[in-house]
Amino acid sequence: MSSLQVQAPGLQTTVQDLGRRGFGPLGVSPSGAADPISLRLGNRLVGNDEGAAGLEMMLLGGTFVFPEGAIVALMGSDFGATLDDVSLDLGTSAEVRPGQTIRLGPTNSGARCYLCVHGGISVKPFLGSASTDILSGLGGFEGRPLRKGDVVRIESSTEPFHRRTIAPAVSEHLSRRKILRVTAGPQADWFSESSLRSFYASTYRVGEQSNRMGLRLERELELGPEDKLEAATISQRGVSHMITEGVSLGAIQVPTGGSPIILFVEQQTTGGYPKIANVISADLHRVGQLRPRDEIRFEQVTFEAARSLLIEQEKLLSSKELILE
């Protein structure tokens, strides 16, 4: 068993895989990589299953020493990585010799960068997944982001080093985009025509308070007097009319104050605010790359279109030509 030593943890570096599904009845959120496409591709570059655990870094990366060496790949956003002071490219596998150091800095592009290692990061699984759930302190490495001095185990690797590189065709799918595509939310008809128009016409700024639980959007949605929502919030005893129900990944809920929140990978499993829209599955990885102060807009598509976009995306991701050997 080899390891990596954390010399500097970065802003919030966590162990993530593709999450734990099926534990909603216990109130357990799926968690998992905020940009799962980057994690999947990074794993393929180092010869792992797509769902192996890697390190997710946010906005500012860490410094990691590999006493026994490793085969690694970085995917996602450019955090200005170096391997012993030599620039280390995104989207290509690299061999780390024993004792070498990978150092990452602040992001030059989106919010998250993934460090994948051949063999995968090894932690005790919680409900079948290595993903860290920061809020409840479960899963991952001791249920928390990494700290200086942590020694993280890597599953032993047997494969000799192969250079693998992501084909340029995929860059379209990983590029950051200002417009997120959404489908209508289950309470979309609670909002007036004018509120819906305003929602789709407005540019929102991602708030500083955003995290893996949710992204707070800063321009307030103006609610008209005819919105059922407003009537609901002034109902008897201040108890909202909305009955708590399950919330889906990427749901955009509008609390009483009017500032929308995109519920994200570590979201609460149920909630009591109306949902105006939901980010489509094919765009969820883009949400994971949004930084505070980024500006975004929403564009509505049909459920059929959302499904076609997902099928198309998966076709691209599963194609043999995606990885150049």
Add this chain to the structure above:
Amino acid sequence: MQTSTTRGVRFEPASDQSLLLYFGEEITLGTHRRVRRLLHLLEREPIADIRNLNPAYCSILISFDALKLDHTELEAILLGYIDRLDAVHLPEGRELQIPTCYGAEFGPDLNDVAALLGMTPAQVIELHASITYLVYFLGFVPGFAYLGELPEALATPRLDSPRLTTPPGSVAIAGNQTGVYPFATPGGWRIIGRTPIAMFRPDRKAMSFLSIGDRVRFIPISAARFAELDKA
């Protein structure tokens, strides 16, 4: 995609990979029983390509693999389950107790709640501990049970601004609900006490202390007893 109502249920797509199934628009015991029956049936006879279930008061959110299924296909499969609900025999819920130390540093909102309701803190405690609550479902965070119904006289609005963190074990009320915060999470419910019981422990066989359908009573304890139980 259209909202559809068939055989007493309403379907609403929540996202391109999830579907909300509503048994009604009101919190009733009958609706709760149908939620539990369908959950029970779906856990016993899982549908391939369903990835997750989020039960709540009147609904279940069903997440699925959108590469394999669409909303219409899933609705058709679910209707086959709905037709069989009356025959589902539910296991009896357990009777459980939650020892709770009310007030002071354990329940920082107890005095405010009493003042809001025009009662003494002792009356609030007596009323809160006087009845048996039903676990409608677990949600929000691991092991958080939505318990109801709170006695009408205890109904209070949520805090104007939620706390950024709540001590684990905090016993809180909001609207006609009560619950126990399992972790140090943000929370807008009013905290009236705290229990030394760990509501969710990954190293315990039953990770969650409470399960859907259980019946629960809060038992007032002293600070000294709290300390004893907390050590145990």
